[in-house]
Amino acid sequence: MDLVQNFSKHKYAPAKQSILRDIVVCMALLLCGKLSIPTIEATLHCFRPIISHYDYLISVASMSLDSNESVRDDEHHPGQWFVDMTLFLWDSIPLTANVSQSVFPNSISIILDFMYKYLSDENDNLINKVLVSARNIEIKCLGVIHMKTDKFFNEMKHLTEQSFLRNEKTVTYIIESYLANQTASKEKYLLFVQDLLTAIKRVEGIEGDKDKYG
Known part of the structure; x- marks a missing residue:
C-alpha cells in the first residue's frame, strides 16, 4: 500500500511496514465505515497526528518486533483490532x-x-x-x-x-x-x-x- 509507505518517515522492514498499514486500515474502517482508496486518503489526511504517533511507536518498538501475527485482523470489528494493535505496540517497547x-x-x-x-x-x-x-x-x-x-x-x-x-x-x-x-x-x-x-x-x-x- 504505497500511500501508507510514503506516509512514514522511517525505513522499515516489511513486517513493520505491515504494522503501520494495519493501523491505517483499521482506523479507516473505524472512522469511515469502509475500506477504499478515498477512505485511506481521508484517514491519512485528517488523522495525520495520531498516525504519526503510531509511526513513532513502531520506530521505538523492540528490534525483535518481526510481525504482528499475534494480532488477528478483524475488519468486522475495527475497534477491537485497533485496540489490539495499540496494546501489541505498547508491549513491544522496551x-x-x-x-x-x-x-x-x-x-x-x-x-x-x-x-x-x-x-x-x-x-x-x-x-x-x-x-x-x-x-x-x-x-x-x-x-x-x-x-x-x-x-x-x-x-x-x-x-x-x-x-x-x-x-x-x-x-x-x-x-x-x-x-x-x-x-x-x-x-x-x-x-x-x-x-x-x-x-x-x-x-x-x-x-x-x-x-x-x-
Whole structure:
C-alpha cells in the first residue's frame, strides 16, 4: 500500500511496514465505515497526528518486533483490532528509564484522548482494556524511574483492573509500598508522590472527563 509507505518517515522492514498499514486500515474502517482508496486518503489526511504517533511507536518498538501475527485482523470489528494493535505496540517497547519518561506519558495521553473521541459508547469494554494496560505501564514506569526495577509492579498489579480513584486507599497503599521498598530513596519520596499523582491524573483524569470527548 504505497500511500501508507510514503506516509512514514522511517525505513522499515516489511513486517513493520505491515504494522503501520494495519493501523491505517483499521482506523479507516473505524472512522469511515469502509475500506477504499478515498477512505485511506481521508484517514491519512485528517488523522495525520495520531498516525504519526503510531509511526513513532513502531520506530521505538523492540528490534525483535518481526510481525504482528499475534494480532488477528478483524475488519468486522475495527475497534477491537485497533485496540489490539495499540496494546501489541505498547508491549513491544522496551521499558527503560528513558522510555518511561519520554515515550509512555505522551503516548498514553494521546491514545486515550483519541479513543474517547472516536470509539463509540458500545466500546466501553475496549477502552477499559486500554486503561488497564495504561495503569500497568504507569506503575511499571514509576518502579523503573524511582526504584530502578519493574518488579514494583508485581505488588501493584491487583490494583490496575479498576480506577486508581475508585478506592481512596489505593494511592495510600502505593505510597506505603514505595516507602517499604528497600531500593526506594526516602530523599526522593516527594518526587515519587508527584509522579504518581501526575500518572493518575493522566489516566483517570481523562476517564473522568469522558463527556468532553463526545
